[in-house]
Amino acid sequence: MDTYSIFRQIADSWVLLAMFMFFVGTVLWVFRPGSRELHKDAAQAPFRNDQPATDGETRGAYHKEARQ
Template sequence: MDTYSLLRQIADSWVLLAMTVFFLGVIVWAFRPGSRSTHADTAQIPFRNDDAPTSGEPK
């Protein structure tokens, strides 16, 4: 068996399985029950240094 065929066979089976397991692990990690506060805090990063809202007049 030449090198290309061997690598192709490995990529078609084990690497695909490893990538699927990694993807599912990332999804489970992102939606785990205790991560809501972390995601909420991260979502507010762009607004942390904003001043209080003005009366709607441009500066």
């Protein structure tokens, strides 16, 4: 048997099984109990340093320039 056939058989069986187990493990890790707060915190990360725009500042000036 040549090297290609040996590696092909390994890839078709054991590597496929290992990748499937990695996928199942990742899904179980993401949906584990207690991870909800971590996911909420990560989802809000881009907005942590945002300052709310006031009515006469940047937003209004941008819209005035866009209309002209």
